Amino acid sequence: MPIRKSSKSSIRRNVDRSPLQACIAPARVNFSFVARYIPGTLQLASERSEHHNAAGEHSIFRSVELPALIYRWAILAGLGPHAVNRRNFAAYSACFRTCVSWPIPGKRIFAAIMVLPTVISPIVAGASWRLMFDHQFGPVNQILGWFTGTPPLILWTTDPAFVYPAIIILEVWAHTPFVFLLLLAALAQVDRNLVDAAELEGASKWTVFWKIILPAIRPVLYTVALIRFVDLMRMFDFIYALTQGGPGTHSETISLYMYVQGFQQFATSYTGALAFVSIVATASFVYLLTRRGSLSR
Amino acid sequence: MNSSYAKRTAKKRWRLRLRVALVRAITTVFVFPVYWLFMTAFKSPEETFANPPVWFPSSLNFTNFSAMLEGDDLRSIFNSLVIATISTIIAMILGSMAAYSLARYRTGGNNMSIGIMSLRMVPPMALAFPLFLMFAVFGLIDSYPGLIILYIALNLPYVVWVMRGFIEDIAPELEQSALIDGCTRWQALLYVVLPMARAGMMATAVFAFVYAFN
Numbered sequence: 001m002p003i004r005k006s007s008k009s010s011i012r013r014n015v016d017r018s019p020l021q022a023c024i025a026p027a028r029v030n031f032s033f034v035a036r037y038i039p040g041t042l043q044l045a046s047e048r049s050e051h052h053n054a055a056g057e058h059s060i061f062r063s064v065e066l067p068a069l070i071y072r073w074a075i076l077a078g079l080g081p082h083a084v085n086r087r088n089f090a091a092y093s094a095c096f097r098t099c100v101s102w103p104i105p106g107k108r109i110f111a112a113i114m115v116l117p118t119v120i121s122p123i124v125a126g127a128s129w130r131l132m133f134d135h136q137f138g139p140v141n142q143i144l145g146w147f148t149g150t151p152p153l154i155l156w157t158t159d160p161a162f163v164y165p166a167i168i169i170l171e172v173w174a175h176t177p178f179v180f181l182l183l184l185a186a187l188a189q190v191d192r193n194l195v196d197a198a199e200l201e202g203a204s205k206w207t208v209f210w211k212i213i214l215p216a217i218r219p220v221l222y223t224v225a226l227i228r229f230v231d232l233m234r235m236f237d238f239i240y241a242l243t244q245g246g247p248g249t250h251s252e253t254i255s256l257y258m259y260v261q262g263f264q265q266f267a268t269s270y271t272g273a274l275a276f277v278s279i280v281a282t283a284s285f286v287y288l289l290t291r292r293g294s295l296s297r
Numbered sequence: 298m299n300s301s302y303a304k305r306t307a308k309k310r311w312r313l314r315l316r317v318a319l320v321r322a323i324t325t326v327f328v329f330p331v332y333w334l335f336m337t338a339f340k341s342p343e344e345t346f347a348n349p350p351v352w353f354p355s356s357l358n359f360t361n362f363s364a365m366l367e368g369d370d371l372r373s374i375f376n377s378l379v380i381a382t383i384s385t386i387i388a389m390i391l392g393s394m395a396a397y398s399l400a401r402y403r404t405g406g407n408n409m410s411i412g413i414m415s416l417r418m419v420p421p422m423a424l425a426f427p428l429f430l431m432f433a434v435f436g437l438i439d440s441y442p443g444l445i446i447l448y449i450a451l452n453l454p455y456v457v458w459v460m461r462g463f464i465e466d467i468a469p470e471l472e473q474s475a476l477i478d479g480c481t482r483w484q485a486l487l488y489v490v491l492p493m494a495r496a497g498m499m500a501t502a503v504f505a506f507v508y509a510f511n
Contacts, residue, residue: 113324116331118504121511128334139333173330178504182459185500189466189493216466220497223462227417227455234420255420262422275423282418287411 118177126241129170133157133242157243163251170238179224186220187213226286233282254278380441381509384448389502391449392456393494397486399457400464401472410461417454448509456505463497464490 117125132138133156145151156166190213198208214221236255239245245252245260252260254274262271395413398404405412428447429438437443471493472485480488491498 113328115503117327119507120331120334124334125330128330128337131337132330132333139329173327176327181500181503182497185496186463186466188496189463191468219465220459220462223458226414227458230414230417234418236421255422258420258422262426268426271423271426275419278420278423279415279418283411283415286414286418287408290411 114180115177117174122174122237123241125174126170126238129166129173130157130242133166158247160247160250163243163247167239167242167251170242171232171235174238175228179228182220182224183217186217190216226289229289230282230286234278377510380444380448381506383441384445384452384509385502385506387445388449388452388456388505389498392453392501393460393491393498394486395453395457396460397464397490400461401469410458413454413457415454416450452505452509455508456501459501460494460497463494463501466497467493 120128132140135141135153135155138156140156141151141154144154154162156162194212194216195208198212203211234255235253236259239251239253239256240259243251245256249257258271258274261267261274395404399410432438432443432447435443437446467490472489475485475489476482
């Protein structure tokens with residue numbers, strides 16, 4: 001079929017362009033996945049009780065559980081790249097541009113304050129955000145109300161439509177400082193002579209940024225993106241504190257699922273199998289990513 | 298002072314003001330949750346669960362803090378500090394050396410670094426149970442060495458990867474000229490590479506410490 005072939009090749013071209021593009025691709029797919037599986041979510045809850053079969057054995061290759069597993073991976077693959085997607089990258093780069101190239105009084109204090117979100121322990125931060133997202137006594141809806149007139153009634157942590165945005169907001173808030181500080185350190189390493197030479201030749205600030213500074217910090221940029229990706233794949237603390245995987249199993253990640261299986265249902269071997277599969281899957285994805293990018297030399 | 302110069306400086310000043318405003322806005326957004334957390338510590342229970350939310354507590358309520366000082370919590374903070382400091386220092390030393398080797402040689406082939414990273418791909422829940430059994434065998438449960446070893450192991454992949462990025466940022470020509478001038482590899486690492494990667498090392502160490510502390 002010619003149509004199919006062309007669409008396939010366009011996806012390939014996207015993936016070929018850069019590892020970051022490859023990061024975004026699953027996020028695009030994810031939306032269709034979510035739409036398709038929302039009716040299945042309720043079903044999953046009943047499936048979980050079936051994990052204990054008569055002999056107490058667990059096999060992830062049982063036909064009932066495989067779709068559930070794929071579903072969780074779809075959620076993960078969607079969430080992970082969200083935090084490293086283009087828009088956030090633009091935000092990050094704007095932040096560190098601000099910090100490095102703009103002459104602003106109190107720059108150091110700004111940098112010190114920006115680290116605060118990461119310093120707070122994840123469980124505490126998650127619990128704090130849970131209070132903030134509350135529709136009755138949380139400030140988030142109130143602040144939204146300043147812009148819309150009346151405070152909107154958004155049930156951030158219990159409405160399936162808003163759980164993902166809530167987690168993404170929390171995640172971006174908590175880990176922007178991490179990305180920010182490491183990139184700041186990378187920028188401090190950039191050879192000033194190169195920048196000066198380019199400016200002397202008449203390059204604009206944007207040209208200097210794209211052609212000199214960005215290539216110079218690329219190893220750190222890729223590494224940080226990769227570490228964030230890997231960490232998001234096994235994200236646990238924030239979701240546990242914020243939604244505990246709810247509503248239902250809508251925001252359940254592989255780590256939370258393992259927690260439920262291993263520590264609440266004591267299916268130890270099943271948890272081991274889950275861990276094994278998740279490591280293999282993440283590792284092979286990272287392997288592909290580094291092979292396509294210029295990370296491995 | 299001609300008028301065009303004055304105009305230009307005025308424009309510059311406006312731009313600066315705009316930038317400061319933008320930076321303040323970003324900072325406010327990021328700091329607000331922290332403020333809210335601290336204010337919750339000072340609030341009385343009624344104010345915490347008030348509708349609409351209370352922006353400023355009417356009186357500072359120190360009971361939560363005095364409860365903290367009276368209990369055993371200070372001891373646990375001290376424990377965290379000791380463990381985080383020691384494990385960070387050791388992880389930084391080991392990690393920087395590994396990172397240098399990975400950045401400059403073909404240590405362990407192409408996939409060594411992914412192998413190191415795979416430790417970070419394991420969901421923490423999957424690690425907890427086997428680790429507990431292992432530590433029980435070695436008698437390391439509830440001891441400083443056990444926790445320090447654990448946090449070194451958990452922090453190493455992160456340190457190795459980030460430091461590798463920072464070291465790859467440095468031009469290899471600098472070390473080569475140091476080597477030509479008679480430095481050994483170790484001297485090149487100590488006197489050329491690490492001083493240049495100082496900013497990166499500090500940032501890496503800060504986050505390694507934070508993770509161990511939390």
